[in-house]
Amino acid sequence: MRTLSKLLTAVVVLALLAMPMAGLAESTTAAGGEQVTLSLENIIVGIGEGSPITMDFSGLKGEVTLGGDMASGRGLVAARLLANDAEVVSGVASLENGTLTAVLNGLNKAFQISEADLSALMGASAQDAAAMEQMGGLFGAFASYLSEDNMKALEEEAAAAMGDLSAMKGFTEAGEEEIELFGETVTAKKYDVNMTAEDFKALMDKSLEVVMNNEGYKNLIAEVNKLTGEEAQINDETMTKIIDAAYSDISITGTAWQVDEEHARMDLNYTITIDPAKVNEAMDVQAETEDLEPVTVSYNMKMDVAGNNVDGTMTMDMGEQGKADITFKNTESATDASTANTFEMGMNVDADGEAVQMTVNGDETVGQDGTYALNFGMSMMQDTQEIMSLGLSYNGTETEASGVTTHQGTVSLSAGSMGQMFSISGDVSMSTQAMPEGTLLDVSGMEIVDPLTLTEEQAAELQTELSSVLTNGVTSLMQVPALRDLLGPSLGITTDTMDDTTAQVEPVAEATAEAEAEPTAEVAAEPTVEAAAAD
Secondary structure, three states, X not given: OHHHHHHHHHHHHHHHHHHHHHOHXXXXXXXXXXXXXXXXXXXXXXEEEOOOEEEEEEEEEEEEEEEEEOOOOEEEEEEEEEEOOEEXXXXXXXXXXXXXXXXXXXXXEEEEEEHHHHHHHOOOOHHHHHHHHHHHHHHHHHHHHOOHHHHHHHHHHHHHHHOOHHHOOOEEEEEEEEEEEOOEEEEEEEEEEEEOHHHHHHXXXXXXXXXXXXXXXXXXXXXXXXXXXXXXXXXXXXHHHHHHHHOOEEEEEEEEEEOOOOEEEEEEEEEEEEOHHHHHHHOOOOOOOOOOOXXXXXXXXXXXXXXXXXXXXXXXXXXXXXXXXXXXXXXXXEOOOEEEEEXXXXXXXXXXXXXXXXXXXXXXXXXXXXXXXXEEEEEEXXXXXXXXXXXXXXXXXXXXXXXXXXXXXXXXXEEEEOOEEEEEEEEEEEEEEEOOOOOOEEOOOOEEEOHHHOOHHHHHHHHHHHHHHHHHHHHHHOOOHHHHHHHHHHHOOOOOOHHHHHHHHHHHHHHHHHHHOOOOOEEOOEOOHHHHHHO
């Protein structure tokens, strides 16, 4: 029993350590952190070959709440499982003030362990704890760098630094020409393109300057450098060396047309030779490179751009490695009611005498009334045989009230491989809100138990109580027909025995009800564990 308690403690702790990363993009900018609640119900599963077997798990609902505040070291995990609105199991765990606390509904006990004891249990040292803190800072900086606001700022700064095509080295004006972009005839400036490696380096230097001056990038590199030795520090000079080495042999030729900042056409031929030895030298990597020959890749890219509308093809020649044809397209349309995007990409690769085809497509519709719809599909084939397929669709709404943003809708996922199919669908909800202030998990009046120092008597008592909770939970699960058909035979439970089983556990249910009448834990200012998981 002691071994089991230690294992469960470690699992909860790992969840708490990983949990803050889930809401990191938000918590880096919101004081006090964010918590996210996810729920899934009305689940239908299909599995098999040809006409899959369908299992209806309606009545089953799972819910998880994750919250984290990296700055103060607070974390919260709450989960519950319901069957026909009857609780199967629920529990809450919090990390605050250097203590891990966990409560399982149905037990009038709170399990607590200090971070110091936890570190000792997991064989961690002060150095490990510092490394975990640094990793948290790295994830926070990474999320901040990739945030929508920072990406938009980078895009605007890059556009201002690059200017139009006439400012680029290797682009020579060649008059004006009428071209057709997405069904519209427009007059465009024409450019003959003949970029050398030096010209391309000048372009990359401008790009690097924009990135390196970005505050999000600076913070990210600072966090990365905290985790590396002095000899492996990343700085502006390092990045410049890597770019110079990777693109030391490149040429770009062809023709370009530009109407304005958002409308352009490209028909360009690229030839790039990358020498692994040069790249390793720039990165100060000691590796065997004698057998790594320089790799030359040639490709032609044709692309029409009009705002968010893009239509292009890329034909690549990788020499002995094979050939690849890639097509990509994105179309945006808007009405007074909604904005819609459709996207598709296809890739055909011919290598070592084998042909592989991959397609990706989808559409996204955002309504002015808060509705949202997404469809996504992907498939891969080798010669004429389908290797893999994947499909995802979501239809839902977004609402905001009292500081809580809720996305609610229906999701379906399907996957196939070599004739075998799997699908799952259900109603999903995700709500985001600020983490509550004050104590996350109040266990006043409850018996405090240290799982690391359980006596044999305490362990036996706990095992009895857990058995009661488990028995009630299984009984609730068996009320869902699909679960009863799936798990019942292995548990010796069928429709005919349900009445007898229910009768057997009624005294346990009454005992649990009496136990719940005792003082219970308050979570995030809510009166019960159930309320916490439902936040």
